[in-house]
Amino acid sequence: MTARDTGTEQLIKNTAKNLFFAEGKLHATTQEIADTAGVNRTLVNYYFRSRDALFDQVFHDAQKELLDLLDEVIDSDMAFKEKMKNLIDVFMNQAMQFPYRELFIITEMNRHDIIESKIARVEKVNGMLQEIGAEMEKGTIRKMNPRHFLINLFSMMAYPLVTAPLNKIIFNMNDQDYTSLMEERKKLIFETIFPQ
Amino acid sequence: MTARDTGTEQLIKNTAKNLFFAEGKLHATTQEIADTAGVNRTLVNYYFRSRDALFDQVFHDAQKELLDLLDEVIDSDMAFKEKMKNLIDVFMNQAMQFPYRELFIITEMNRHDIIESKIARVEKVNGMLQEIGAEMEKGTIRKMNPRHFLINLFSMMAYPLVTAPLNKIIFNMNDQDYTSLMEERKKLIFETIFPQ
DNA sequence: TTTAAGTTTGACAAAAATGTTAAACAAAAG
DNA sequence: CTTTTGTTTAACATTTTTGTCAAACTTAAA
Known part of the structure; x- marks a missing residue:
């Protein structure tokens, strides 16, 4: 063996x-x-x-890690609000550790002109979109195209960590300050999504 | 000559x-x-x-292009709300054309371990933060750390274009669909920032 | 303690990417 | 028209990065 x-x-x-x-x-x-x-x-x-083979493994790992995280949260049987709170916490913790993971996926896709992926999961995403739509009907979240809801959520979570080097300069903050800002941010995103 | x-x-x-x-x-x-x-x-x-010299020029151009865009909007004497509407329109149009420009800046910074930059502009940013704070006092926008306000804004504008290849797959959309979604998004971001 | 298997290393080879030079070329000035 | 000067090209050289191989090494089993 x-x-x-x-x-x-x-x-x-x-x-x-x-x-x-x-x-x-x-x-x-x-x-x-x-x-x-x-x-x-x-x-x-x-x-x-080969180098390419290593990149391939890392690329597929990155996809899987991302999917596993999302599945774990989405497939849980929590109530919607709890689910979102949990998602924000889990996702941002990972984003703080690996801010460039999605970026790596995207640049590798662009590098090799990949235009499709196992990440699809049409049924699961549609289920999520429907769940979001239902919450909008209930009035817990603001009415909009449910896709925008998801895009807003992930944008607010992921982008500030991708742009951390730039933001630290712009806001004149050190690493510790910025980490605090990101922790504080979890609550803020939750409140932005569930207004009032 | x-x-x-x-x-x-x-x-x-x-x-x-x-x-x-x-x-x-x-x-x-x-x-x-x-x-x-x-x-x-x-x-x-x-x-x-040399290759490096070309990269340097492109890197500095990218910084300047970004600053020019922001200056043009920020230094205008519009009312705050109009200013934001204008910012969203101008920034997202550029982001649709050059979704990876900030990304290029950041990866180049990481590549060369650059930890400061001409982009700073502490006074200008502080002025902006104060203006935002004042609007929060007036009640036009939700109260929060003004930095989060800016981060939210730029995240919602920029990230969906960076992740476009991924999002198209996840949401099962073609290029045209996605462009429409991004156009629709300008209004949505404005309404998210100025609730009700 | 040999033996056998996987592991690690250094020297070398190949490939990919970048840089240099001299000559060919093209257009404006004399 | 020819000279001058900036532009473009191809051939070559250098550097950087990646890949291969045989020998040395290490550990577990025979």
Whole structure:
């Protein structure tokens, strides 16, 4: 069997993910990945065959991680409001850790002209849109195209973390200040979505 | 004098910007840029000395373009509400044309570990924050940390265009559908910011 | 303690991307 | 028309990045 398992394979992949998703180093070379992981570059080829293969794995992992997060929240049997509160908390925690994960997915899609994906899940999304529509009828949230509701939600959660380096400069804030602002933000987004 | 001007220099830079800002091809090589522009790759070196120099110019242009847009809107003497309506219209039109411009700035910053920038403009931003605070006192917009107000605004405008490839898949929409959704969105963002 | 298997390393090879140069070319000035 | 100057091209050189391979190493099983 494939015994031994020194953890090197995982180490390399995790280091790559950290460079891509956390540090936003979307141009990182195999050398940079290996150096950051503290291993010989050849091991990238030993474990992943090629740079492209590593990228493919990371790309698919990123998609899966994103879907798993959403599924866990969406498929829960909480009430809508609780569900949203939970979503904001879980998603933003991950976004604070890996602000550039979606970005990595998108730039890889653009790089390879990928125009479709397993991410679709038409039924699930439609179910979600319907649930949102029902809440609008009930009057818990403002009436609008339910797609805009989702887009607003994810925009408000994700974008400020993508643009963190810029925002820190613009608002003259240090890392700690900005983290506080993002924590405070969870509540704010919830209140924006459920007005009054 | 430096006469002649065949427009090649501009052509190359514009092509690069289009690849980076519009198509999100953040990894584009000089060869790809030259091919897309339909010119010999050597001309990139002839006009810009090096790849890095071209990137630098594009990077600084991107910053300037962004600042100019904001200045034009912010420095106008419109009433606050009109100003915001105008900002949404102008910014989203540009975001529809160049969805990845801010992204390019950010990834370049991450790539070179840049942690400050001419973009700061502390006085101007503080003025804006104060203006927003005053509007909150007046009751035209919901009370919150004014920074969140700005972050919300730009998130709702910019993010859906960055994630367009993903959203089209998730919502099962074609390009035209999505453009309509974004047009419709201008009004929605305005109404979200100025509730009721 | 040998043996066998996976793991790690360094030297080398190949490929990709960038940079340089001299010569060909084209258009305006003399 | 020819000279001058800026522009474009192709061939070549360099650098950077990626990939391969055999030998050294390490650990678990025989």
